[in-house]
Amino acid sequence: MNDSAMAPVKVEVSLGARSYDILIGAGLVRRAGAEIARRLPGIRAAVVTDANVAARHLEPLRESLAAAGIEAAAIVVAPGEKSKSFATLEDVVSGVLAERLERGDAVIALGGGVVGDLAGFVSGIVRRGMRFVQVPTSLLAQVDSSVGGKTGINTSHGKNLVGVFHQPRLVLADTDTLDTLPAREFRAGYAEVAKYGLIDRPDFFAWLEKNWQAVFAGGPERVEAIAQSCRAKADVVARDEHEKGDRALLNLGHTFGHALEGATGYDSARLVHGEGVAIGMALAHRFSARLNLASPDDADRVEAHLKAVGLSTRLSDVPGGLPGAEELLNYIAQDKKVSRGALTFVLTRGIGQSFVANDVPASQVLSFLEENLTP
Amino acid sequence: MNDSAMAPVKVEVSLGARSYDILIGAGLVRRAGAEIARRLPGIRAAVVTDANVAARHLEPLRESLAAAGIEAAAIVVAPGEKSKSFATLEDVVSGVLAERLERGDAVIALGGGVVGDLAGFVSGIVRRGMRFVQVPTSLLAQVDSSVGGKTGINTSHGKNLVGVFHQPRLVLADTDTLDTLPAREFRAGYAEVAKYGLIDRPDFFAWLEKNWQAVFAGGPERVEAIAQSCRAKADVVARDEHEKGDRALLNLGHTFGHALEGATGYDSARLVHGEGVAIGMALAHRFSARLNLASPDDADRVEAHLKAVGLSTRLSDVPGGLPGAEELLNYIAQDKKVSRGALTFVLTRGIGQSFVANDVPASQVLSFLEENLTP
Numbered sequence: 001m002n003d004s005a006m007a008p009v010k011v012e013v014s015l016g017a018r019s020y021d022i023l024i025g026a027g028l029v030r031r032a033g034a035e036i037a038r039r040l041p042g043i044r045a046a047v048v049t050d051a052n053v054a055a056r057h058l059e060p061l062r063e064s065l066a067a068a069g070i071e072a073a074a075i076v077v078a079p080g081e082k083s084k085s086f087a088t089l090e091d092v093v094s095g096v097l098a099e100r101l102e103r104g105d106a107v108i109a110l111g112g113g114v115v116g117d118l119a120g121f122v123s124g125i126v127r128r129g130m131r132f133v134q135v136p137t138s139l140l141a142q143v144d145s146s147v148g149g150k151t152g153i154n155t156s157h158g159k160n161l162v163g164v165f166h167q168p169r170l171v172l173a174d175t176d177t178l179d180t181l182p183a184r185e186f187r188a189g190y191a192e193v194a195k196y197g198l199i200d201r202p203d204f205f206a207w208l209e210k211n212w213q214a215v216f217a218g219g220p221e222r223v224e225a226i227a228q229s230c231r232a233k234a235d236v237v238a239r240d241e242h243e244k245g246d247r248a249l250l251n252l253g254h255t256f257g258h259a260l261e262g263a264t265g266y267d268s269a270r271l272v273h274g275e276g277v278a279i280g281m282a283l284a285h286r287f288s289a290r291l292n293l294a295s296p297d298d299a300d301r302v303e304a305h306l307k308a309v310g311l312s313t314r315l316s317d318v319p320g321g322l323p324g325a326e327e328l329l330n331y332i333a334q335d336k337k338v339s340r341g342a343l344t345f346v347l348t349r350g351i352g353q354s355f356v357a358n359d360v361p362a363s364q365v366l367s368f369l370e371e372n373l374t375p
Numbered sequence: 376m377n378d379s380a381m382a383p384v385k386v387e388v389s390l391g392a393r394s395y396d397i398l399i400g401a402g403l404v405r406r407a408g409a410e411i412a413r414r415l416p417g418i419r420a421a422v423v424t425d426a427n428v429a430a431r432h433l434e435p436l437r438e439s440l441a442a443a444g445i446e447a448a449a450i451v452v453a454p455g456e457k458s459k460s461f462a463t464l465e466d467v468v469s470g471v472l473a474e475r476l477e478r479g480d481a482v483i484a485l486g487g488g489v490v491g492d493l494a495g496f497v498s499g500i501v502r503r504g505m506r507f508v509q510v511p512t513s514l515l516a517q518v519d520s521s522v523g524g525k526t527g528i529n530t531s532h533g534k535n536l537v538g539v540f541h542q543p544r545l546v547l548a549d550t551d552t553l554d555t556l557p558a559r560e561f562r563a564g565y566a567e568v569a570k571y572g573l574i575d576r577p578d579f580f581a582w583l584e585k586n587w588q589a590v591f592a593g594g595p596e597r598v599e600a601i602a603q604s605c606r607a608k609a610d611v612v613a614r615d616e617h618e619k620g621d622r623a624l625l626n627l628g629h630t631f632g633h634a635l636e637g638a639t640g641y642d643s644a645r646l647v648h649g650e651g652v653a654i655g656m657a658l659a660h661r662f663s664a665r666l667n668l669a670s671p672d673d674a675d676r677v678e679a680h681l682k683a684v685g686l687s688t689r690l691s692d693v694p695g696g697l698p699g700a701e702e703l704l705n706y707i708a709q710d711k712k713v714s715r716g717a718l719t720f721v722l723t724r725g726i727g728q729s730f731v732a733n734d735v736p737a738s739q740v741l742s743f744l745e746e747n748l749t750p
Contacts, residue, residue, distance in 0.1 A: 086468075090461045097532035125500070128527065128538050129617070152503065157472035163503050164539055242504070 013234040028174035033068030045072040048119035049110040050079040084153040106131040112138035120151030124166030137177040139189025143229035146171040188274025196232035202352030252346040253280030259331035282313035325369035393542040403549035408443030420447040423494035424485040425454040459528040481506040487513035495526030499541030512552035514564025518604035521546040563649025571607035577727030627721040628655030634706035657688035700744035
């Protein structure tokens with residue numbers, strides 16, 4: 001089968017004047033120039049990428065851009081979360097300005113979540129907002145950061161605490177780029193795929209329980225799972241672009257997850273984002289059962305599926321150990337989704353029945369953490 | 376006359392969900408707590424200011440906030456344009472995060488344009504957008520940066536090339552704070568006041584020709600001139616919030632002005648922003664006459680008024696001399712209002728009849744500069 005001959009699946013993100021398309025399919029890096037030039041005629045561009053991704057995909061992308069008449073500089077940052085810093089932000093901003101790009105020109109992010117978040121932030125602040133195109137090359141980036149316009153960097157006070165909302169003009173999710181992902185990274189991205197089922201699509205979660213092996217193997221089910229994920233996120237974002245209400249649902253598993261990332265020092269050898277989210281989702285379902293909101297059977301079912309794909313689900317699974325419950329709670333309280341001192345969690349009434357709870361007493365979280373830290 | 380007993384003048388900036396009030400009058404620093412608490416109940420805040428302004432106005436502001444139940448930290452930066460840097464941005468962002476302020480809390484800018492642009496940028500990126508309140512203490516900040524939501528910092532590539540559009544929730548323009556401004560700074564701010572007349576309010580310009588002495592002296596005419604300026608800018612911004620068209624009118628005098636600021640190394644001993652704008656406006660009118668768009672009499676009238684208030688109007692007035700015409704043109708071409716290589720200028724058909732010209736040949740600008748560099 002010649003994948004690249006298949007037409008990509010299109011998901012439209014409806015945000016009024018800021019609406020845009022996500023194309024999902026094989027061979028999109030090689031078609032990027034044509035797709036971008038058709039939508040943004042006459043632009044120049046800067047491609048922001050990291051050294052690892054550049055080695056595989058930068059030349060094909062630049063050739064495709066050149067063939068479509070798009071002059072594009074390349075700005076290559078160091079791979080890894082450390083590039084989401086003020087120092088790298090300033091470097092990339094300077095690189096874009098040195099190219100004398102204008103507001104109508106584009107910053108193109110070629111890479112995973114780090115590159116997307118960083119390049120998106122750059123495009124949102126250079127000349128108070130340039131055009132932005134995303135070419136996500138990790139599963140996590142394709143199903144998460146490609147939808148919603150969240151951009152940002154980290155600080156010593158926490159992750160993603162500095163950034164802007166800045167929507168891309170186009171997202172090209174080339175599924176070929178996933179073939180070379182390490183298994184661990186693909187699995188971590190899959191946690192976010194499962195999340196969309198758990199938020200409000202119980203049928204999608206059931207479909208994943210049945211089809212996850214094909215999604216991992218790279219068949220048409222993979223394109224389908226990515227498209228469903230993008231559609232699910234797009235629906236939530238369209239209802240609440242700037243995270244004033246509903247959008248908080250997307251944080252299912254993230255409040256616990258961010259705390260675990262913080263407690264492990266954002267050390268990717270120990271825990272990457274998706275792994276934290278997987279444990280966080282399992283905990284959110286367990287916590288909801290503990291609060292008599294949902295059946296323990298649902299928590300069991302979530303755990304079973306995450307385990308089946310090879311993801312961790314318990315605090316004791318985090319390698320290297322964790323601090324005590326009090327310290328974990330501190331990480332949670334610093335999390336930016338805290339509103340006026342009350343603890344906000346995404347809880348659930350069952351598979352696909354998540355909701356935002358704004359008034360969870362810290363004491364209940366603390367005792368739940370204590371129970372789960374001692375297996 | 377007890378100024379502080381007079382009710383402030385209110386100007387509403389109409390931007391749909393982002394609409395806000397500008398209050399203009401005496402004694403507003405002392406009333407800030409009550410005005411803010413009424414509109415944003417229950418918030419905490421960080422006041423960003425510079426060392427000079429802090430010495431005069433920080434304590435009265437904090438007392439007023441405390442009296443209204445608003446807990447407020449103070450973040451004091453060095454005075455001057457150098458604080459519009461990535462380094463200071465990072466410092467202030469860290470300061471705000473250290474206070475654990477949330478999205479619903481406020482950054483309050485107390486100071487002139489530098490503090491407003493910097494603090495506004497901080498409030499636009501911390502947690503992807505906090506609430507923002509401005510207490511502008513210079514004439515320039517009261518009539519210019521308090522309207523329109525432009526925020527930003529400078530880079531080695533130019534001024535204000537990095538920032539976001541982020542509208543304040545409230546602006547408190549306390550005219551008492553202008554009494555201690557150096558005469559030169561007040562005069563420079565006045566250039567922007569005159570600009571609003573020259574853009575599209577010929578009656579306001581005629582009123583200023585008649586009443587400028589009372590505006591400088593601090594009578595009710597001062598409040599009136601500030602209110603008219605805010606109204607004029609608010610009208611333009613309401614038509615074009617993100618500077619896609621009409622808003623470019625506000626750059627009258629600024630393309631030449633920014634080039635002069637660049638050519639003098641942003642050395643405020645030689646030239647401050649408003650002085651550059653004054654020369655720029657005179658040149659824009661002279662250039663328009665040279666292109667047979669407007670009568671030379673109008674250019675004479677603009678020059679005469681700017682000279683009357685003590686502002687410079689010619690390139691030869693810039694102390695320390697200027698580089699050649701080619702180099703000045705380079706500064707213009709780097710200006711961010713350049714669109715796709717064509718030179719964009721605000722030109723005029725007469726007093727209060729400005730328009731945006733997107734297709735001014737560089738050769739005409741060059742020869743005009745050459746003529747004006749050799750007096």
